[in-house]
Amino acid sequence: MMRRGMFAALPAAVIGATLSAALIGFGLNPSASAAEFDPPPLQDWSFSGIFGAYDKASMQRGFQIYREVCAGCHSLKLVAYRNLSALGYSEKEIKAFAAEAEVTDGPNDDGEMFQRPGLPSDRFVPPFANDQAARVANNGAFPPDLSVLTKARYRRMGWEGSDYIYALLTGYGDPPKGVAVGEGLSYNPYFPNRRIAMPPPLADDGVEYADGTKATVDQMAKDVTTFLAWTAEPEMEERKRLGIKVILFLLVMTGMLFALKRKIWADLH
Ligand code: HEC
Numbered sequence: 255m256m257r258r259g260m261f262a263a264l265p266a267a268v269i270g271a272t273l274s275a276a277l278i279g280f281g282l283n284p285s286a287s288a289a290e291f292d293p294p295p296l297q298d299w300s301f302s303g304i305f306g307a308y309d310k311a312s313m314q315r316g317f318q319i320y321r322e323v324c325a326g327c328h329s330l331k332l333v334a335y336r337n338l339s340a341l342g343y344s345e346k347e348i349k350a351f352a353a354e355a356e357v358t359d360g361p362n363d364d365g366e367m368f369q370r371p372g373l374p375s376d377r378f379v380p381p382f383a384n385d386q387a388a389r390v391a392n393n394g395a396f397p398p399d400l401s402v403l404t405k406a407r408y409r410r411m412g413w414e415g416s417d418y419i420y421a422l423l424t425g426y427g428d429p430p431k432g433v434a435v436g437e438g439l440s441y442n443p444y445f446p447n448r449r450i451a452m453p454p455p456l457a458d459d460g461v462e463y464a465d466g467t468k469a470t471v472d473q474m475a476k477d478v479t480t481f482l483a484w485t486a487e488p489e490m491e492e493r494k495r496l497g498i499k500v501i502l503f504l505l506v507m508t509g510m511l512f513a514l515k516r517k518i519w520a521d522l523h
Contacts, residue, residue, distance in 0.1 A: 292443040294413055294421030297476075301483055302414075304498065307491055308484050310342045315463055316481025317341060319474050321351075322461050324400065327392065327452075329380030332401035333485050336374040340488060341481075348374050355379040393438040395451030404479070405486040416483045418444065423475035426454040 300309040317338065320330065335352035343351070355372035357379055362368055372379060380399075382388040389396050404415030421444045429441035429448075439449040456471045463469050484490075 291446050291448055292421075294417040294444055296414070297417050297420055299414075299416055299480070299483070301480070301490065304494055306494065309480060311465065312477045312480040313341045313484055314343070315465065315467060315474075316477035316479070318464060319456075319461060319478040320400070320481055323455050323474075324478065325378075326381055327388070327397040329382075329399045330378040330401050330485060331380060331399050332377070334375060334377045335372060337488065340484065345374075352376060393451055397452065400482055400485065402486045404483045415486065416479050419482060420475050420479045422450075423456055423478070424471055 335348050338348050352372035352374050356369050357372045357376050358367055359370050360367035404419060425442050425444045426440055429435050435441050435449055439451055440453055442450045456474045458471055459469050461469050
């Protein structure tokens with residue numbers, strides 16, 4: 255009896271699971287209704303549009319925010335110190351940034367791992383030894399790697415990742431009356447369920463900018479987002495330059511073919 259019940263329930267469960275998997279595949283999460291978070295407002299980024307380019311000064315400030323604030327919890331594993339030359343840093347400055355990190359290397363001739371200062375060729379050293387340690391330090395929540403965050407997840411939801419990150423970083427506030435947030439969580443309307451395990455990471459004057467810019471939450475959020483847009487798509491400017499060249503080439507080519515066609519037909523008539 256019991257057994258037949260189980261088998262009868264099975265097809266329904268399989269169909270349900272397949273359907274949800276298919277929906278998730280299309281970027282629609284069936285469990286997240288539209289009401290569970292707000293869509294991020296659109297911002298005007300220097301790097302949007304076909305002539306868009308990264309603002310180097312903003313990227314340098316954003317890197318400072320990453321280094322002094324976010325790096326305590328979030329890794330940036332796809333970026334090597336030498337990549338920072340794209341932000342306009344000199345070789346000497348990059349060596350100094352790398353040397354601040356402790357890299358585990360080895361094994362040496364005695365078969366032992368050892369610590370050494372970072373080199374420009376090293377990738378950014380993550381704050382935790384493994385994912386489990388990262389969770390333990392964050393009340394069980396996992397701080398995701400930020401390398402490709404602006405690109406990977408949110409494009410699927412139809413948002414620019416940069417708009418989402420900016421909205422999230424500036425979106426903390428008191429919950430509406432009667433809404434309980436829960437232990438260790440903060441209210442943030444841009445995160446699924448409007449509750450996030452990341453405490454508000456930015457506060458006015460939380461850092462002192464090396465270039466003297468006033469460190470408001472808004473400024474810091476813009477700068478760190480610009481920096482993260484670059485880590486996710488360092489080749490973006492190159493790609494756009496190539497795109498413009500291809501379009502120009504096609505225009506010239508079309509003009510030439512058109513002139514040629516007229517000439518050929520003029521002779522034939
Ligand atoms: C004290 C640790 C801590 C610091 C500092 C911190 N974060 Fe987080 N962050 C977390 C945790 C934990 C989560 C996961 C939250 C959750 O799952 O509820 C998170 C989530 C995020 C998310 C959302 C990712 C997603 O899945 O949508 C973004 C974006 C983010 N952090 C960016 C930043 C940036 C940028 C900084 C620096 C300005 C920063 N964080 C500083 C701990 C931290």
